[in-house]
Amino acid sequence: MLKTIVRLSVFLLVGFALLVSDAYVKSRDSHLPLGAQHVLGVSVKKSPLSREEILAGLNVPVAEGQWIAKSVPDPQDFMHGRSLYRLTGSGPADGPIPWYDRTFHGDVHPVTQLGTANLDGTYLARLDEAQLADLTSWMRDNGITVSVQTPSTPLLVFGTILDNGYGSALAAAFLVMILCAVSWSMHRSASRAFRMAGGMPPSRILREDFQVFARLAAVPALAGMAIAALLVGLLRGQGALASFAAPAAVTLCGVAVATAASLLLVGALTRPSLAIIASRRPPVSGHAAVGGLVKAASVLLVALTLPSTATSIATAAGMSAQNAQWRVMGESVSLRVAFESEELFQEIMGDVAAFTGEQDKAGKALLSTSVPPTVTDEGGLGQHDGVFIVNRAYLNRVSRETGARFIPASPDTLGPQSSKDLANSLALWVRGTSRGASGISYLTVDPAVPRPVAAVSGTGNATLVTAQRPLLLTVDSIPDVFNPSFIGSIISQSGLVFMDAQSALTGIEKHGLQPYVLSVDRVADQGLERSQSEAYKAANRAFALALILLALIAGTVLSARVHCLLDRDRLFPRRIGGAAWTAVLRQRFVTEALVGILCAGLAFAVHAALDTPFAWAALLAVLVFAAVTVPAHLAAAQSVFRHTLARKA
Numbered sequence: 001m002l003k004t005i006v007r008l009s010v011f012l013l014v015g016f017a018l019l020v021s022d023a024y025v026k027s028r029d030s031h032l033p034l035g036a037q038h039v040l041g042v043s044v045k046k047s048p049l050s051r052e053e054i055l056a057g058l059n060v061p062v063a064e065g066q067w068i069a070k071s072v073p074d075p076q077d078f079m080h081g082r083s084l085y086r087l088t089g090s091g092p093a094d095g096p097i098p099w100y101d102r103t104f105h106g107d108v109h110p111v112t113q114l115g116t117a118n119l120d121g122t123y124l125a126r127l128d129e130a131q132l133a134d135l136t137s138w139m140r141d142n143g144i145t146v147s148v149q150t151p152s153t154p155l156l157v158f159g160t161i162l163d164n165g166y167g168s169a170l171a172a173a174f175l176v177m178i179l180c181a182v183s184w185s186m187h188r189s190a191s192r193a194f195r196m197a198g199g200m201p202p203s204r205i206l207r208e209d210f211q212v213f214a215r216l217a218a219v220p221a222l223a224g225m226a227i228a229a230l231l232v233g234l235l236r237g238q239g240a241l242a243s244f245a246a247p248a249a250v251t252l253c254g255v256a257v258a259t260a261a262s263l264l265l266v267g268a269l270t271r272p273s274l275a276i277i278a279s280r281r282p283p284v285s286g287h288a289a290v291g292g293l294v295k296a297a298s299v300l301l302v303a304l305t306l307p308s309t310a311t312s313i314a315t316a317a318g319m320s321a322q323n324a325q326w327r328v329m330g331e332s333v334s335l336r337v338a339f340e341s342e343e344l345f346q347e348i349m350g351d352v353a354a355f356t357g358e359q360d361k362a363g364k365a366l367l368s369t370s371v372p373p374t375v376t377d378e379g380g381l382g383q384h385d386g387v388f389i390v391n392r393a394y395l396n397r398v399s400r401e402t403g404a405r406f407i408p409a410s411p412d413t414l415g416p417q418s419s420k421d422l423a424n425s426l427a428l429w430v431r432g433t434s435r436g437a438s439g440i441s442y443l444t445v446d447p448a449v450p451r452p453v454a455a456v457s458g459t460g461n462a463t464l465v466t467a468q469r470p471l472l473l474t475v476d477s478i479p480d481v482f483n484p485s486f487i488g489s490i491i492s493q494s495g496l497v498f499m500d501a502q503s504a505l506t507g508i509e510k511h512g513l514q515p516y517v518l519s520v521d522r523v524a525d526q527g528l529e530r531s532q533s534e535a536y537k538a539a540n541r542a543f544a545l546a547l548i549l550l551a552l553i554a555g556t557v558l559s560a561r562v563h564c565l566l567d568r569d570r571l572f573p574r575r576i577g578g579a580a581w582t583a584v585l586r587q588r589f590v591t592e593a594l595v596g597i598l599c600a601g602l603a604f605a606v607h608a609a610l611d612t613p614f615a616w617a618a619l620l621a622v623l624v625f626a627a628v629t630v631p632a633h634l635a636a637a638q639s640v641f642r643h644t645l646a647r648k649a
Contacts, residue, residue, distance in 0.1 A: 002187040003216065005554050009180030010217040010259075012547065014224030016173045017255045021248040022232065023540075024160045029100035029243075031151055031159075033084070034092045034108070036069075036124040038132060039149045044119045045336070047143035051520075054119055055111060057142065058087045060135055062127065067091025068135070070114065071122040074106065082106045084124065085114045091126075100240050116333050116501045118521035168305045169544035175301065175551040177259055178294055181266035182558060184213055186287050192271070206267070213263065225252075266290060288566060291559040296595055298552035303603030303621035305545050310614035312541040332366055333501045333520045334494040335508075349484035351511040356487050357479035358507055359498050360391065367391035367478055368455040369495025370465040371422065383413045384444065386467030387422065388455040389495075392476050395443070404451035409444040409471055426473075429486040439481040443472040455495070549624070556628045560636040563588060571637055572644050585633050592633070596625040 031039060044054055058068055067088045074081025083106035086092065092108045099105070125132065132148065139146045151159070161170055188209055195205050225248075232244050270287050359365040371387040381387065398404050411419050430439060445453060445468065453472070454464040475481040478496070490496045498504040501520055508517050564571060567588075574584045582589075600621040607615035 002183045002558075005183040005558070006180055006187065006213075006216060007220045009176050009183065009554070011220035011224050012176050012550070013173060013180065013255055013259065014221050014252065015228065016169065016176075016547065017251045018224065018228035018248055019543075020160065020166060020170075021251045022228070022236075022244060023166065024157060024247050024251075025240075025243050026101050027160045028151075028156050030104075031156065033097055033099070033124070036126050037150060038125040038127065039151065040123040040125060040136075041147040041149075042120060042123055042139070043145040044143075046145065049142050049144075051119060051336075054142075054144070055087065055114070057138060058123075058135070059111070060088065060131065062088050062090055062131065064090055066126050066128070066131070068123060068125045068127070069108070070111070070117065070119070071124055072114070072117045080104050084108050085111050085117070087111045087123075098239070100236055100243055102235065102237055102240075116520045116522055120521070166540055166544065168301070168308065168541065169547055171301055172544055172547040172551055175294060175298055175555070176547065177255075177262050178266065178290075179551055179554050179558070180259065181262040182270075182287060182290055182294060183554070184209075184216075184263065185266050185270045186558065186562070188212070189270070189287070196271075206264075209267070210260075210263070287558070288562050291555065291562050294555040295552070295559040296599060298548065298555045299596055299621055299625050300599040300603060301548050302545075302552055302624055303600045303618040304606070305541075305548055306617040306620055307603075307607045307612050307614045309541045309545045310617045311612070312538045314613070331501065331522060332497040332499050333504060333522055334497045335491055335504070335517050335520060337488075337492050337516050345488065346485070348513070348516065349488050351513060352488045352491065353479045353484035355507045355511045355513060356491070356496065357477075359504065360393075360478045362503070363393055364499045364503055365391065365478060366394045366397065366497050366499060367475070367490070367495065368394045368497075369490050369493065370455040371425070371473070380415045381418055381471075382415045384467070384469050384471045386455075386465060386470040387414070387418075387473070388453065388465075388467070388470045389473045389475075389490075390455070391478055392474060395472070395474060398451075398453060402451045403449060404453065405446040405449045406443040406472065406474075407446045409442045411442055411471065413444075414471060429483065430481055431483050439475065441474040441476075443474050445469055552625070553628050553632075556625075556632045557636070560629065560632040561639075564633070564636040564640040568640050568644055572641060575637075575641055581634055581637060585637060588633060589630065592625070592629045593622075596622045596629075599625075 047054065049057070060068070062068070067086060067090055069084040069086045069088075069091065072083050072085060074083065080103050082097075082104065084092065084097065086094075086108060094108050094110065097104075097106050097108060125135070127135065136146050136148060161167055192205060192209070195208075196202075228248070229241065232240055236244070269290055356365060368388060368390050371389060395406060399406070411422060414422065426440075445451060447469075450468060452466045452468055453470050454466040455470075478487065487496065501522075504520060508514055508520075571584055575581070600619050603618040603621065604615055607618055
């Protein structure tokens with residue numbers, strides 16, 4: 001069994017090392033494709049420049065091999081699609097991007113094909129420091145918010161481990177490494193004791209043990225490397241092996257050095273003294289403390305990881321719901337508008353309302369904006385968890401894309417104060433003739449078909465406010481219900497978007513709104529970009545939890561075996577006397593329960609202090625540990641009993 005644990009531990013360590021190497025290369029390729037050096041986070045919301053002026057300003061003269069490009073996710077496949085739009089004359093050639101991850105796809109295009117893509121978001125650059133400083137200075141001088149990252153190798157490694165959800169897996173890998181060393185030390189303990197009793201020098205014992213370990217570990221290590229190379233070749237392409245080889249070699253060398261260090265450390269801590277050898281106590285006596293520490297650390301790590309894993313799963317589920325809402329938005333565009341004064345804003349609101357009316361009548365306007373009511377009483381939102389203003393076209397798209405159904409509701413189902421605040425706000429937003437029930441229908445989600453509904457909030461930030469039981473203020477005709485000032489306000493906040501970019505541009509020109517519309521942008525671009533990593537992080541955290549559970553199982557099995565071997569002089573006569581195994585092991589089970597409760601309680605206290613979602617999940621570690629330690633101790637006790645009985649027979 002011990003040799004099996006050692007082989008499995010080596011295989012897992014090699015597999016994890018190569019998995020991290022693959023994730024590092026993928027992260028490097030995702031963050032800095034095609035040799036990019038800098039990542040720019042850009043927001044043009046506060047800039048007075050038009051879209052054309054911004055693009056012209058970004059097209060700076062650069063030397064050969066240097067470039068700037070806008071990164072744009074594919075709205076039809078936002079998890080895997082991303083293209084680059086080259087803003088400078090030189091740079092990567094047009095055509096498919098050779099992504100390391102073959103599930104990704106996208107092309108390099110000239111900026112003339114950028115279309116209505118949102119100018120906010122991520123830009124990639126390959127520039128020298130002087131050019132980068134000049135570019136960012138120009139952007140800030142023109143009201144463009146910009147942050148610059150120049151990811152170094154240590155930063156990418158750190159980001160790969162933590163940002164991708166590998167932090168817990170790294171801790172689990174460390175436990176597996178110690179577990180491997182403990183298992184190996186237990187396996188060699190009897191042989192080591194005989195050699196020490198025979199006077200063999202410690203250096204020779206150490207050298208022989210390392211040689212035997214190397215032979216034992218070679219097969220699982222080579223198997224792990226062969227499987228990793230095969231998977232990289234199949235999933236990434238044969239050309240990806242060259243990119244993968246160097247990081248993999250460095251990572252494996254690090255794992256080899258760390259494993260050797262753990263073998264030396266555990267060997268020093270568990271080496272039996274001559275007094276123990278002379279007393280004829282089991283050679284594994286020195287492993288009780290180390291095995292117990294590994295087990296307790298595994299329980300604590302399980303307890304610490306469960307809340308973050310639950311949060312990650314909930315986040316992934318939430319992102320799935322949001323992705324469905326982004327599909328509702330499709331290629332819809334928002335308008336980025338700017339006015340020199342409040343007087344000018346009021347002056348052209350009639351034209352804005354007329355433009356909106358034409359789009360709405362043609363079925364090309366989608367209204368979805370959240371209402372933040374002032375919640376001052378205990379009732380709050382009552383039966384609801386959000387208040388949205390929508391039009392019928394938007395709800396029809398939600399029904400078609402998500403399968404949601406809607407039933408009549410009443411504003412009275414809100415808390416008293418919220419209902420009053422909503423009525424006061426509507427008095428300011430709607431036209432005088434529409435302040436009665438005839439202008440607005442009140443709906444909510446049918447509980448028989450529960451589906452989340454979202455509303456866009458914030459200019460260019462692609463922020464979705466999602467609710468399960470929203471009160472939906474639904475209108476059939478936007479300009480017939482709302483006054484022009486309100487329509488202009490929600491347009492500027494991206495709460496009113498348009499399904500046909502070309503039709504919107506034609507309408508803007510028809511009503512003379514070109515001077516006030518700085519750009520027409522796909523509203524979902526930034527949200528889609530953020531969505532690309534969530535499923536990947538959730539999968540990584542699930543893998544980390546699985547690795548931790550394996551460490552917990554193996555560590556508990558070893559600890560139980562050591563305990564039963566050391567306690568066999570008490571276990572054997574009690575079992576011979578007819579005591580049930582649960583009675584024989586009762587004291588040990590109490591100790592194990594205390595370990596589980598203390599570790600889970602400590603993890604819960606940490607998560608509660610940090611206000612972590614699902615902090616209560618840490619307490620589930622007690623049940624997980626009980627499900628592992630009880631059968632492990634029963635199996636170990638029965639095994640020791642059988643061996644002892646065989647020797648006594």
